[in-house]
Amino acid sequence: MIELENVAYSYGGGELLSDISVKLAPGSFHFLTGPSGAGKTTLLKLCYGALLPTSGRVQVFDRDVRSLERDAVARMRRRVGVVHQDVQFLDHLPVSDNVALPLTVSGRQAEAANGDLTELMAWVGLTERADAMPPELSGGERQRAALARAVIMSPDVVLADEPTGNVDWEMSQRLLTLLVELNKMGKTVLIATHDLSLIRAAKAQVQARVLRISNRRVQLAGADL
């Protein structure tokens, strides 16, 4: 699905990540952890082409990200659902339109009209809030709306950056359950988080691998977590 080969990335002064090789196999469930500022978000951005590696190779769906044209990047993003740390919506459109936005921009608006959207809104528990405007949502509601938007195109991969960052424990459990359900439906999932208790909770539900960033490198964490 997504493959990083000897990837390095630097923001100008000094390397943030170096010599990283990660392979996300179809249907796998990965956590990405590490201290704040270690480069979790950067690594995720490398995975969906928002950043290009300074050296090394990133392959998404067997295609080198560097060789993709802008329209090809757009089409690739329709197959990768991303939940951002600071979720942004179109604030002038109601939540349901925002969730259906990926369908709208890819010319599949008609599909939002059938039951899928309603079902998805119910799945993330936002049926009541469908007509609300994004600024009116609470932190947890925003995260769930973002998750719904990320999966409406039925992507092959779901990338989530601190999806439980600003929600309480109970809500983070709900979000985790949703992500585990997605994984059981065959989606590849990668969650960046610094919340170790979330990882422990997940291990009870799913076969999850934990990647840890330390010293600019990614290591597969042992069972000691």
Added chain:
Amino acid sequence: MKISPKTLRGLIAGDRYADRVVPPTGFTAQLTVFVSGAMAFLAVFALALSLASGRLADRWGDELARTATIRIVAPEDQRAIQTTAALQVLTTTPGIAAARALTDEEQQALLAPWFGQDLPLNTLPVPRLIEIEATEQGFDATGLRLRLAAEVPGAVLDDHGRWRAPLVSAANRLRLLGWTVALLIIGAVAAMVTLAANAALAANAQVIAVLRLVGATDSYIANAFVRRFTLRALIGSAVGAVIGAIAVLLMPSGGDTPGFLTGLGFSGAGWLVPLLLPLVCGAVALIATAYAASRALRTLT
């Protein structure tokens, strides 16, 4: 963004979902419409001036080139003989369609505006005038002058070129100025739309980033803006051009006397110009916005 027949069709048909993804803008949108309208109004006048002076230049160049005058300046007793001689010369000159001497009454009428009605013409040494009308091919003025000098010593040929040439060149210059002004106005529309589009793109940076993240292609995002600005420029300039055309139509007519001011207006196919103006403004807005959008989008991943 590439402009292909497909994108043009999309622009005309519109996509009501795509229109919604960019938040509506009230005041600045009206400004774009207003400025396009004002520019189109001005352009109509510049073009009317240009076309009118063009017509004037053509008429003067064309009609007056085919007339000339001969003055017979001779003592009283020789004038009639020399007039006959000159007319004789003219009948044998190739390229001359008609020639006739003006009568005393006609000459009096010509002089009346300067000397008053009761001018005793016969007491003044007024030269006799012969009016010449040339054929389409025209005549050889130098050759005619030489022949007249040999046969009619008192004849002076005036082919009107001396006073016609500066007027024709002035009218031509005015036509050029009119077109330059119209081009400048269209350039100003392009600049205004580019500025407005840049402002809109900057104001909607978050919207664009979100769209890009959920997999919108550049042309999808650009179209949402291009369509808006093209329509605004089209509507604004259509209104401006119509008002301008009506104003030109209502200009008081100067009757038959051709002049720069009284002749201002469109005639015949010239009326296509104010009709085409909104289309030109719309096309200019389309290109300007597409260019601005593609430049803004290139900075995004």
